[in-house]
Amino acid sequence: MNQRDVEQLSSYLDGGLSPSDSARLKTRLASDLELASALDALRAARSLLRRMPHRRAPRNFLLTPKMVGKKPPLPRSYPVFRFATALATLLFGLSFLTNQVVSFGASAPAPAYGIGGGADAATEAPMLEMAPAATEPPAEPTPQAALLPSTVATPPAPTADQNRAMEQPASPKASGETIPATPRPLLTPWQTTFGLLALLGAASMLLIQKLAARKWRVK
Amino acid sequence: MDEPSLITSAQRGDLDSFNSLVLHYQDMVFNTALRILGDEDRAADASQEAFISAFRAIKSYRGGSFKAWLLRTVTNACYDELRRQKRRPTTPLEPETEDGDEMDSPRWLADPSLTPAGQLEADELEHAIQHCLDALPTDFRAVVVMADIEGLDYTEVAAAVRAPLGTVKSRLARARLRLRECLQGFAELLPAAFRLNTEEAQA
Numbered sequence: 001m002n003q004r005d006v007e008q009l010s011s012y013l014d015g016g017l018s019p020s021d022s023a024r025l026k027t028r029l030a031s032d033l034e035l036a037s038a039l040d041a042l043r044a045a046r047s048l049l050r051r052m053p054h055r056r057a058p059r060n061f062l063l064t065p066k067m068v069g070k071k072p073p074l075p076r077s078y079p080v081f082r083f084a085t086a087l088a089t090l091l092f093g094l095s096f097l098t099n100q101v102v103s104f105g106a107s108a109p110a111p112a113y114g115i116g117g118g119a120d121a122a123t124e125a126p127m128l129e130m131a132p133a134a135t136e137p138p139a140e141p142t143p144q145a146a147l148l149p150s151t152v153a154t155p156p157a158p159t160a161d162q163n164r165a166m167e168q169p170a171s172p173k174a175s176g177e178t179i180p181a182t183p184r185p186l187l188t189p190w191q192t193t194f195g196l197l198a199l200l201g202a203a204s205m206l207l208i209q210k211l212a213a214r215k216w217r218v219k
Numbered sequence: 220m221d222e223p224s225l226i227t228s229a230q231r232g233d234l235d236s237f238n239s240l241v242l243h244y245q246d247m248v249f250n251t252a253l254r255i256l257g258d259e260d261r262a263a264d265a266s267q268e269a270f271i272s273a274f275r276a277i278k279s280y281r282g283g284s285f286k287a288w289l290l291r292t293v294t295n296a297c298y299d300e301l302r303r304q305k306r307r308p309t310t311p312l313e314p315e316t317e318d319g320d321e322m323d324s325p326r327w328l329a330d331p332s333l334t335p336a337g338q339l340e341a342d343e344l345e346h347a348i349q350h351c352l353d354a355l356p357t358d359f360r361a362v363v364v365m366a367d368i369e370g371l372d373y374t375e376v377a378a379a380v381r382a383p384l385g386t387v388k389s390r391l392a393r394a395r396l397r398l399r400e401c402l403q404g405f406a407e408l409l410p411a412a413f414r415l416n417t418e419e420a421q422a
Contacts, residue, residue, distance in 0.1 A: 003393075010392030014366075016373060042392070045399040048409070049367035052348055053341070057249040058263055061270050062238045068274050070234065 001034055009039045013046060065216070072216035078208055085201025092194035099188065222285060229277050237274050244286070245270075247369060248293050254364040255297040257353045261304070269296040287375040294361050294379060301357060344408045351401035358382075359394035366391050 011017050012025050029036050065072075187195065220243055228236035248269060252262035269292045280288050352360055361380055365371045366387075371379065377387045402409065 003389075006396055007389050007392040010395055011388055014373070016388065038396075041399040042395045045395045045402065046367050048344075048348060048402065049363065049398070050370075051410075052254070052368055053345060054246070054368075055250050055253055055259075057245040057266065058259065061241050061245045061248070061263075061267050063234060063241065063270060063274055065234060067271055068234065070232075 001032075001038060005035060006038065006042075009035070009042055013039065013042055072209075072212040074212050075208060078205070081201055081204050081208065085198055085205060088194050088197035088201055092191060092198055095188065095191050095194060099191070226277070226280065226285060229274065230280070234274070237277065240285075241270050244289055247286070248289065251290060251293050251364055251369055252297055254349070254352060254368055255294070255357070255360055256300055257349050261300050265296040265300045266293065268299070269293040272296065284375050284378060287371065287378040290365060290369070290371070290375075290379040291381065297361070298357065340408070344405075344410075347402065347405035347408050348398075351398050351405075354401055355394055355397060359390050359397070362387055362390040363394040363398065367395075 008017065008021070008025055012022060017025065029039060220239065222240070222243075225236045225239050229240065245266065249262055249266045252265040252269070253259060256262050256265060269289070272295070273289055273292045276292070352364070355363065358380070362376055365376045365379055366373070373384055373387055373391075376391075377384045380387065382390075
């Protein structure tokens with residue numbers, strides 16, 4: 001008995017042989033005891049397997065949205081918020097960068113204004129504080145100056161002597177004086193607008209996501 | 220159960236429809252996994268994994284026997300589990316009796332229709348068959364479990380294991396023969412009819 005015989009017997013058991021093959025095998029089974037015994041053995045193995053108790057699932061295998069990584073459906077307006085937020089963030093970044101580049105370009109020729117020129121307002125502050133005390137009351141600070149950090153001192157109003165000195169056409173190099181830097185606000189109105197829009201958009205997206213998730217859970 | 224419409228809905232992403240299919244097939248899936256893996260906990264894990272994989276891949280189902288398609292994912296999950304088991308072999312913890320001895324036949328598996336003696340015999344026979352199943356190569360085991368325990372026909376088994384019909388027939392015949400040889404070692408546990416056959420075969 002070879003492997004092919006075993007396969008034939010197994011198929012015969014399951015009714016998988018053609019009528020002609022089946023008839024031929026039956027003839028052989030009648031005369032071949034070994035083959036008949038093998039058929040009985042296969043039949044017994046199959047019947048034992050069929051008697052195996054069918055175990056029921058110990059629990060339900062129901063899937064939850066979390067298991068399959070499903071996300072709650074978002075409203076149709078969501079992509080608009082996403083696009084607006086992304087655009088506002090981009091514009092904020094671009095305007096910030098542009099301002100930096102412009103201010104860098106503006107500060108480059110500063111040495112022409114005197115020794116130590118090009119230094120920013122913060123480094124000039126101590127020098128300004130050392131200026132002679134004002135005999136007149138200080139001028140009202142401009143709104144721009146109010147935005148400056150406290151370390152940047154407001155230049156005092158020129159005294160009468162200083163006014164006289166300014167009238168004389170003396171070169172800045174010779175006098176060793178520096179021109180005070182124009183105070184710049186931290187953010188321009190456009191930057192503030194873009195920044196606020198980006199923050200507002202992000203907050204709206206978060207709110208939409210939370211609401212959609214809550215609605216989904218309730219469903 | 221309207222299986223085709225549930226499948227169509229599930230393919231559109233409807234989880235509730237898919238869960239209806241889960242409820243219908245979960246016993247078959249678990250039993251197949253149990254017979255291939257031989258361990259309840261692993262079988263439960265593999266079944267859960269199989270259903271998750273099936274939901275994710277249900278769009279790839281293109282008709283034919285859904286049962287066979289589902290069993291293919293179960294078989295794959297079982298193969299993955301067996302590979303993991305090979306990499307990190309563990310000792311299963313059997314439940315213990317009040318005396319602290321390991322319980323071979325956990326109470327929750329007991330069939331209430333059997334007497335204690337009958338239950339014991341049935342449990343031992345089941346263990347013997349499972350032992351012989353575990354001794355088979357994985358490919359043979361999957362085929363014999365699907366054909367002889369789950370009652371799938373050759374075509375369904377071939378679709379489930381992605382093998383040609385001839386290969387399935389060959390694996391099934393060899394698996395049955397090996398099981399028969401293995402079970403001869405548990406002759407005292409076998410039913411009388413099978414014992415007679417055994418004795419005749421040995422004579």
